Amino acid sequence: MxxxxxxxxxxxxxxxxxxxxxxxxxxxxxxxxxxxxxxxxxxxxxxxxxxxxxxxxxxxxxxxxxxxxxxxxxxxxxxxxxxxxxxxxxNFQSEEITEPENYIGSDESGKGDFFGPLVVAAFAFDIKIRNELSDLNIKDSKELSDDDIRKIAFKIRKRFAERICVIEITPKRYNELYESFKNLNSILIWAHTKAIEELKKNFNYSDLVIDKFCNEDLIRTELNKKLTNYNLLLAEKAERFYGVAIASILARERVLNWFEKKRTELKIDLPLGAAEKVNDVASHIKRKFGNEVLSELIKLHFKNFKNI
Structure with missing residues (x-):
């Protein structure tokens, strides 16, 4: 029955x-x-x-x-x-999620870039700090210029350092993890879980908000290994919430910083994204510095690598 x-x-x-x-x-x-x-x-x-x-x-x-x-x-x-x-x-209406009063929000950056790291950031948001954010123009990092991202991220780190966790996976480490996990979502789940776990040590918020990137059960399976008594909100366009928007800004800032550092070291303008231009730059680096240097700058599973 x-x-x-x-x-x-x-x-x-x-x-x-x-x-x-x-x-x-x-x-x-x-x-x-x-x-x-x-x-x-x-x-x-x-x-x-x-x-x-x-x-x-x-x-x-x-x-x-x-x-x-x-x-x-x-x-x-x-x-x-x-x-x-x-x-x-x-007149369909998407499921609406009300922003919790306090929660840990996480987001990632760099997964679509052939060059550079994958970065996951998490931020412990509390409604009590909302007024302290009012002057920062907090929004999805994709809607901000690179300069604005750097300026806002600097102020966030200065005011709320204890509420931040950033996991930077360098290309070399990314390639090792991909060889082990065999897919991007598994790496993302591992990194989101790690960032959240670190913040949970000091902020025992039960609510977790993650910008949706894969099946909810896959994320819960990994979270269950580390956490108990949590409420997961997996939302499309979760950057509409302060905590996730802040995480997206912090993650993107770390990616931008990596690109700036490598451009200075190599004296080559490394492009973002994975369009045809990155193939030409990667081929140039391969000729000038060799495969070993190139492999520490790129994500090897991208089809761009096969093209060069």
């Missing part, structure tokens, strides 16, 4: 399937290519395309109900068009 919980879960799961089928039907009527809904462990999903452009729409089902997520390039015209179409037809 099904328990009340199992029965409720079945109802929510069925509702998720109905919603994603409605979305699929309206997209098909508008001429888009959409495959049949696929059931995963915690969600249903469909792939949407108009030929060259592709997106994924997911409907999660769980204890808190249903959550709808459109995945893809947020800045593309195709994303904006599909997002507007879905919301205008169904």
């Amino acid at each position: 099904q328990s009340a919980f199992q029965n409720q879960h079945s109802i929510i799961e069925q509702k998720a399937l109905q919603e994603i089928q409605k979305v699929r039907n309206i997209l098909l009527k508008d001429g888009y290519l959409v495959d049949e809904p696929t059931k995963k462990q915690y969600n249903y999903e469909i792939n949407i395309s108009n030929g060259k452009d592709k997106l994924k729409f997911l409907v999660y089902f769980g204890k808190k109900g249903i959550k709808n997520v459109l995945q893809g390039n947020l800045n593309s015209d195709f994303y904006k068009k599909i997002d507007a179409l879905i919301n205008s037809k169904f």
